Amino acid sequence: xxxxxxxxxxxxxxxxxxxxxxxxxxxxxxxxxxxxxxxxxxxxxxxxxxxxxxxxxxxxxxxxxxxxxxxxxxxxxxxxxxxxxxxxxxxxxxxxxxxxxxxxxxxxxxxxxxxxxxxxxxxxxxxxxxxxxxxxxxxxxxxxxxxxxxxxxxxxxxxxxxxxxxxxxxxxxxxxxxxxxxxxxxxxxxxxxxxxxxxxxxxxxxxxxxxxxxxxxxxxxxxxxxxxxxxxxxxxxxxxxxxxxxxxxxxxxxxxxxxxxxxxxxxxxxxxxxxxxxxxxxxxxxxxxxxxxxxxxxxxxxxxxxxxxxxxxxxxxxxxxxxxxxxxxxxxxxxxxxxxxxxxxx
Amino acid sequence: xxxxxxxxxxxxxxxxxxxxxxxxxxxxxxxxxxxxxxxxxxxxxxxxxxxxxxxxxxxxxxxxxxxxxxxxxxxxxxxxxxxxxxxxxxxxxxxxxxxxxxxxxxxxxxxxxxxxxxxxxxxxxxxxxxxxxxxxxxxxxxxxxxxxxxxxxxxxxxxxxxxxxxxxxxxxxxxxxxxxxxxxxxxxxxxxxxxxxxxxxxxxxxxxxxxxxxxxxxxxxxxxxxxxxxxxxxxxxxxxxxxxxxxxxxxxxxxxxxxxxxxxxxxxxxxxxxxxxxxxxxxxxxxxxxxxxxxxxxxxxxxxxxxxxxxxxxxxxxxxxxxxxxxxxxxxxxxxxxxxxxxxxx
DNA sequence: AATAGTAATGCAAACGTTTTCATTTTATGT
DNA sequence: ACATAAAATGAAAACGTTTGCATTACTATT
Numbered sequence: 189x190x191x192x193x194x195x196x197x198x199x200x201x202x203x204x205x206x207x208x209x210x211x212x213x214x215x216x217x218x219x220x221x222x223x224x225x226x227x228x229x230x231x232x233x234x235x236x237x238x239x240x241x242x243x244x245x246x247x248x249x250x251x252x253x254x255x256x257x258x259x260x261x262x263x264x265x266x267x268x269x270x271x272x273x274x275x276x277x278x279x280x281x282x283x284x285x286x287x288x289x290x291x292x293x294x295x296x297x298x299x300x301x302x303x304x305x306x307x308x309x310x311x312x313x314x315x316x317x318x319x320x321x322x323x324x325x326x327x328x329x330x331x332x333x334x335x336x337x338x339x340x341x342x343x344x345x346x347x348x349x350x351x352x353x354x355x356x357x358x359x360x361x362x363x364x365x366x367x368x369x370x371x372x373x374x375x376x377x378x379x380x381x382x383x384x385x386x387x388x389x390x391x392x393x394x395x396x397x398x399x400x401x402x403x404x405x406x407x408x409x410x411x412x413x414x415x416x417x418x419x420x421x422x423x424x425x426x427x428x429x430x431x432x433x434x435x436x437x438x439x440x441x442x443x444x445x446x447x448x449x450x451x452x453x454x455x456x457x458x459x460x461x462x463x464x465x466x467x468x469x470x471x472x473x474x475x476x477x478x479x480x481x482x483x484x485x486x487x488x489x490x491x492x493x494x495x496x497x498x499x500x501x502x503x504x505x506x507x508x509x510x511x512x513x514x515x516x517x518x519x520x521x522x523x524x525x526x527x528x529x530x531x532x533x534x
Numbered sequence: 535x536x537x538x539x540x541x542x543x544x545x546x547x548x549x550x551x552x553x554x555x556x557x558x559x560x561x562x563x564x565x566x567x568x569x570x571x572x573x574x575x576x577x578x579x580x581x582x583x584x585x586x587x588x589x590x591x592x593x594x595x596x597x598x599x600x601x602x603x604x605x606x607x608x609x610x611x612x613x614x615x616x617x618x619x620x621x622x623x624x625x626x627x628x629x630x631x632x633x634x635x636x637x638x639x640x641x642x643x644x645x646x647x648x649x650x651x652x653x654x655x656x657x658x659x660x661x662x663x664x665x666x667x668x669x670x671x672x673x674x675x676x677x678x679x680x681x682x683x684x685x686x687x688x689x690x691x692x693x694x695x696x697x698x699x700x701x702x703x704x705x706x707x708x709x710x711x712x713x714x715x716x717x718x719x720x721x722x723x724x725x726x727x728x729x730x731x732x733x734x735x736x737x738x739x740x741x742x743x744x745x746x747x748x749x750x751x752x753x754x755x756x757x758x759x760x761x762x763x764x765x766x767x768x769x770x771x772x773x774x775x776x777x778x779x780x781x782x783x784x785x786x787x788x789x790x791x792x793x794x795x796x797x798x799x800x801x802x803x804x805x806x807x808x809x810x811x812x813x814x815x816x817x818x819x820x821x822x823x824x825x826x827x828x829x830x831x832x833x834x835x836x837x838x839x840x841x842x843x844x845x846x847x848x849x850x851x852x853x854x855x856x857x858x859x860x861x862x863x864x865x866x867x868x869x870x871x872x873x874x875x876x877x878x879x880x
Numbered sequence: 881a882a883t884a885g886t887a888a889t890g891c892a893a894a895c896g897t898t899t900t901c902a903t904t905t906t907a908t909g910t
Numbered sequence: 911a912c913a914t915a916a917a918a919t920g921a922a923a924a925c926g927t928t929t930g931c932a933t934t935a936c937t938a939t940t
Contacts, residue, residue: 198600199681201926212890217928227888227936242680247657248603249926251594252895254544259637259658268623270616270821277614280640289654291605292638294626308635311593312605334588335545420825453827475616476822479766481799547896558920563898573906573918595896598925 200241209237220245251313260502261291261309262318263302270475271491272320275342278495279318286503288315303328310335316502322346322353322388336512338505342498344389345518352505354497354517356489358389361521362396365441365469365487368523370404373532374439374467377401378412380427380451381443390443393471397441412437416447423450424457431455431466438466438532445470445477445486452480452528467529482527493519546587555583566591597659606848607637607655608664609648616821617837618666621688624841625664632849634661649674656681662848668692668699668734682858684851688844690735691864698851700843700863702835704735707867708742711787711815711833714869716750719878720785720813723747724758726773726797727789736789739817743787758783762793769796770803777801777812784812784878791816791823791832798826798874813875828873839865 206213211230219226219234226234237243251257260283264272280290291314295301303325309317310331317332317339324341329350332339344355369377384391401408416426423446430436431454442448448470452462462468462482470477473488501515552559557576565572565580572580583589597603606629610618626636637655641647649671655663656677663678663685670687675696678685690701715723730737747754762772769792776782777800788794794816798808808814808828816823819834847861 203926213926214891214928215889218889221928225888230888244653244656244681246598246659246926248594248597248659249895250928252592252598252897252926253928254895255928257594266623267613267619267626269619273613273615273619277612277640280613280638281642284639289658290638292626292636293630294623296627307590310590312635313592313594335590449825456827479795479799481802549896559897560899560921561919564919567898571918576918592896595925596898598896598927599898600925601898 200243202243202245204241205234205237205243208241209234256315257313258287258289259291259312259314260288260316260318260499260506261293261306261312261314263293263295263305263309264320265297266294267292271472274475275320275491275495278492279342279499280495282496282499283502286499288503299323299325299328303331306331310337315506316340318342318498318502319351322349338502340498340501340505340515342494344392345516346388347516349514349516352501352515354501354515355494355519356491356521357518358392359396359399360518361471361487361489362393362398363400364396364521364523365471366397366400368485368525369439369441369467369469369529370400370406372439372467372529374437375406376435376437376439377406377408378414378430378437378440379408379443380414380416380423380440380447382418382447383415393443416443416450418444418446420446420450420453423447424454427451427454428458431458431460436466439529440466440468442468442470445472445474445484448484448486448528449477449480452482452484463528463530469529473524478524478526480528484524485526485529486524488522488524490519490522546589548589548591550587551580551583551589554587555580602661603659604634605637605658605660606634606662606664606845606852607639607652607658607660609639609641609651609655610666611643612640613638617818620821621666621837621841624838625688625845626841628842628845629848632845634849645669645671645674649677652677656683661852662686664688664844664848665697668695669732684848686844686848686851686861688840690738691862692734693862695860695862698847698861700847700861701840701865702837702867703864704738705742705745706864707817707833707835708739708744709746710742710867710869711817712743712746714831714871715785715787715813715815715875716746716752718785718813718875720783721752722781722783722785723752723754724760724776724783724786725754725789726760726762726769726786726793728764728793729761739789762789762796764790764792766792766796766799769793770800773797773800774804777804777806782812785875786812786814788814788816791818791820791830794830794832794874795823795826798828798830809874809876815875819870824870824872826874830870831872831875832870834868834870836865836868 202213202216206216215226216234219231283290291309293305295305306328317337319341321343322341339351341351341353345353345357381394382390414426416422440451442451448468451468455462455466460466470484470486473486477484477486497517548559548562552562561572562580565577629636637660639651641651652674663683665687667689668687685697687697687699688701691703727740728736760772762768786797788797794814797814801808801812806812816830816832819832823830823832843863
């Protein structure tokens, strides 16, 4: 008889387990969700039945009762990026240790797509949403607000956001690296940064750098403030003329580590020694930056800390359904002093 | 009245939509799943009701009917790795365009954890599973087999596996890079590889290299077959003595790009020019390898192709429930000829 | 040994959909 | 207009759980 039943169905369900263990389905359910409410020997019996039937509980059926789905959604532009990887890894690990499974979707920098993905994740009844950056469609924000879904934006901090955020303080990053260069005694300093249009990270970094320079009374000539897209090749090309000039700067601050790497290659190609002839600093501490030759002095943005903190905030938001306040956390940056910068010869 | 109902519930459900549109829930459901079966004007009315109520359908309730959950699970050791990122990105994109959402979990190289994650994903009733590599617990394999869950192992190809696999042919990779070095005229060749114990990828690569060398009658002295863990620092240390010897090799084949980078740094530190004094080749074509100075000659393993193919196989396996055959695909490797290798001076 | 109090269990309704089958509406051909 | 076929819709059962309430089984106290 029992066998018959099993044969028609695809997999064992909670009733099969209950029958085999000689208890009611309710008890099996309790055995999963409130184990202390079922007698140890019954528990054991159920356990055996579970093993025997190969039962795996069905989260869908569970979620339908308004019970927690146990998932959190993450929407990222791309996974194809070492710097996001760190963040996602940390986010996912923290989430896991809070008992969640992570649903990931990528939109390839298409914000319409991002909105669609958000809908799709909500269909799966994720209990929380993680996003990257603060640039999102109004529809995206209002859907989140309408559903009151706990959400957190990772990557950059801003004091005034529609949803919780946690990220590096890019202004601070600029300040720290600028101060480091000044402390080494440099006065003739050039900047190689990406375009700051529609790029608040870059804009904030430049802002931080210039702020510190101004306070120290160090002028940066306009022609020493270079602009380059985010690529080794471009950075190299754009900085070569600057470096081949006879009265070149003694230090260069790059908008990020990739640009810094391009600058270093430009210098080396021209026969200059980094850092003896010229100091070069980056921002970001990408994986690999520590292993360049010379290793790159840079600002660590602690993306893993960002991911971890974001997951913790999300957990709090989900469980503390009272506390619907927006939380904003700025993650402190850290100076990584390495070989590519040094003091001026006296 | 209607308002009352809405007030007690958290969100609009299909019944709210049906009421507002003056149809039965069945029709609303059909409107989503078989739109051609409902009259265009009714459809329009329902659409309006959906907008008005802010209804988002509940996949859980849907999944409960044995209907597809629309998710595929992916279990990876870590996301914290540029080379997996490529693969995952491609996998996820292909999956998306087949209408699936990807559930990701990471186990941090702990195979017991991997088994637990598999169970957890099955609780979510994923329709397919992606794994990395071929090294898994027996429990993992048998659970997959028992549930008959469509699965595919990515990363390396093997002609004899318990589940479908798609990956690079590492033996082939070894052969191709070895042939390239021989074609350049080198005869004095050294190897710097990671330990091949419990690492079939490395073992296969070495195998491929040695095979080609043997056919070309080129001997590699035992003391020129170096061993190093997977790190720039170690590779650099271990290869320095070899390079400082007066009758050093003219070419070095490294087990992967990271090791190759270490070897290059070792050479450069000793004042050697790469490739004029010594050619260095890697395997893997990691992101960044193209931008080293000199850029690294290596073997592209096309991890994006692996990810994409894996997703396509999975889709096939899921939809073609007849075809439960195990599929195995070897992805062709590609030689990336760059600056770090050159011919011998005559 | 009886009783009260507590712990363990079972019953049945509920969750939000989908789908089969029956019914009603619409279109088609004469 | 009428019969018939086809299309659209609705009613209700089903999916696999969880949970409040009712019941039964234990435990401890006298």
